[in-house]
Amino acid sequence: MTEVNLERRRLMQACGAIGSVSMLGLSLNGQAATKTPGLPLSDYENWDMSAMAGMLRAGEVSPLELTDAAISRFEKNADLNVVAVNHFDMAREFAKNLSKLSISQRAKQMQNTPLLGVPFALKDLGVGLANTITTNGCQFFKDNLVEQNSTLVNRYQAAGLNIMAKLTSPEFGQTPTGESTLHGNTLNPWDKRYSSGGSSAGSAAAVAARILPSAHASDGGGSIRIPASHCGLFGLKPSRGRVASGPTNLESSMGLSVHHALTRSVRDSALLLQLTQGGEPGSRVALPNADMVAALTARPKKLKIALMDNHPFGYPIEQDSKDALNKTVKLLTDLGHIVELAQPTLPLEQMFKGMGVATSSSMLNAVQARELKLGRMAREDEFESLVWGHLQNAKKFTAQQMLNARAAFDQGGQAYAHFFNDYDLILTPVTTGPPPKIGELTLNQSYESFVRVVLKASPLCALFNMTGLPAMSMPLHWNKDGLPIGVQFAGAYGGEAGLIALASQLEQAAPWADKKPKLS
Template identity: 35%
Template sequence: MIKSEYRKRDALDFARILYNKELTPLELMECAISRAEEVNPKINALCNLNFEHGRELARSATLKGRFGALPFLLKDSGLAYPELLNSFGSRLFAGLKINFNSTLTHRFLEDGLLPFGRTTVPEFSMAPTTEAVQNGGPTRNPWDRTRSPGGSSGGAGAAVAAGIVPLAHGSDGGGSIRIPASCCGIYGLKPSRGLIPAGPARGEGWGGLATDGVLSRSVRDTAAALDGVAGMEIGAPYAAPSKTSPYAFEIDKPFKRPRRIAMWSIGFEDIPVDPECFAALRTAKALLEKMGHEIVDAPLPPINFSKFVEAQINVMAANVTVTVNGKVRNDPSSGWQEKLEPAILDAYRRGKALSAETYALAIARFHTIGRQLETYIRDYDFILTPTLMQPPAELGVITTDDDFFGFRTKISRYATFLAIINASGQPAASLPLHWSESGLPIGVQLIAPFGGEADLLRMSARLEEAQPWFDRVPDI
């Protein structure tokens, strides 16, 4: 398969080709490896690569699942898979091997996805850019290499946008799927809390904020991937509503009535929306109205945003402390602090000093926001927002060379509408419907009620039909 042809197909199209025996799994894996070798030196999106393992998987592959035997990338966020080392974007954890498969990894494998490497993340997935020291330099946006592809799934977003793979694993604890989707001009959906398994080694991430998913270039690929991995896990602390039929079937169904959509055009505490991000919002509004849906310029729900940001900071800091202590508690050697970036080391110290009461109150605030937002959305079918308040950040602007509170507060003004949806547990997607005058992708976010993935995917598919983005690829 020639390089130009490889980039013109999505994951399901490759699956069709594999099942039709027009291409072998090894030939397809070689396409992905070749593309990785060609473009990764320019964008630094991949780490912990194991090309020989990918080839071995492909040679022995029996076509199965929705994707047959598709080259795939796992995020360097600790998703357990023994054949690919981890670092969590941290020098402290470089070379970590986890000797079992997570439930999610198992479901990926059973659906015909073949991992041959991991994608870069910021340290402990704590940033909306991907500039970890462990990565040997920043991960760069394929559309403009002076800018970030987002984070924390920044490597995944860059790899999909640059055509290394059509589909990649991501995770989202405060916007980490939706931010790279917006910055890289691709599709990214954060599922409802409890829809995607987190076990067996843990029940939740970041107090219930975090979940896993994928980034893709087509809505149908994300729908198919969710069909393969969604579903309650035995012993899990959360469960999202069960789907009534496969998402891949649902996306083709028409809406039986026009939808009522709340639009948020100004941030909490009057955080401003950049004109390009506002233009993206107007683009989405016009497309939806042309389809016959009602868009309401709605008031924001009465969320105390500063208190939420503080709660998020405290829960994240507590989790940094747990993660680091798991590594160093029984390590008599000194100097491990030097392996952590400044904001992350500050987060460790903050988490270590955190009281049980403060942590419990932070979790209670997340639950309150969940009730507020689910009550709010009863008057609507969706909420429409800018994904980010600004275009993709320039490299070096949002860095860990700061205290943790200042670092995360800066992030809250960049990704204002994202982490609150992690607190509510509702599904949300970033759609690439607008490009700036300078050629940067600018996403819009669509939020659905809890468990509303089918409707969210269906509306995403209608928007994709109205304003296709698949053929918009960066020149790299």
């Protein structure tokens, strides 16, 4: 069977499992009906992706109306600086052609393409949309024309999503913020003085600002979960091997980096994962497909959850993050779950050394491929200072260091596998505190000053990248200044359905859909 036929069969199986998520009786719990005067489709900001798909199927809105509504919101919120590469004209042409079909014709097509015409965008890092530019947030890649789709992009298009743009990321995703020399600073919709988190910065800001209902994101050390926490969104990082990342790189950053999305609702995340999961030809690691949509209505059993309320390197957890944890623990116990302090013993030093080796080597590999294509060497002035330093260090790494890194990741994974014999899930902070202010995590500063700040942000998330485990950030708390503070749950390898089941239960018990930033 050809690869195309395999993809078609996989999608049809997914559509059969899904049917229509909007018919499951799920909704954006507690959503206050708000209108935005002066913009197309004034109710647009109340609809998640699943709701939009249902309205398109019923003929209540057209693909072109949704596309124009999204474009108008991109333009209205231009000061957030979320767009790296604009594909508005291409998206509008796609929507115009769809809108020429009759409602019954579109509904028939949506039996196999359930998100046909829903506005969407890609992160400007590590994915390819044929004949368009992916900059990776880097000046050396500013005109990097991609020749073929990534496997994941094929799956997004097969599902019918209308890709409108590539959204901002810092240079090679090397910092948990949205600041780059090439694209400037991406701001947090909740308070523009603060970072939106990163590296999926533009995706988080666009979804939080209700420009898009959901957007693609990737996570190599917290890059889905950190912006989800800082922007009040749901962010699920899948297990290693759950979502294909090829065909160019079948394991990005030696398996550290994985792809999925940032969403406002749990059901949208489950639906997207249902539609995009599965290996691809040559995959070294692949999981059997799971019914992510069914997990939305699967009431979790009484869970035993380990609370890890400290930082791997002893940094203090700030009161905002403690408040978020305490609130979540009470919510969990009120729902009948058991929460107790516990954590595995991990080879932390070796794991984090290995992470530096893996990420820097992956970045160097991409730069060298670009040099070969251009027929010239990269220059220091085409990179931010910390990234240039990482590239020079990567040239000195040995094969033994790469093997040591992989061994340390595997040892960490073994420790968690044993730990999950006694516990169902782990609860931790996402970061040590609220979003940092713009400028604190720039890649143009000394290494020493950067490390002091970044160690507050990434290590709690990175543990689950190195071990390949699924983890999610949930928006269950806002501090006294109105900034979102997420909490993180992690599960055993391949356990996304269990995380989704708990997330759905928590979303119903403590809904967040009515929380929306006040944008000027």
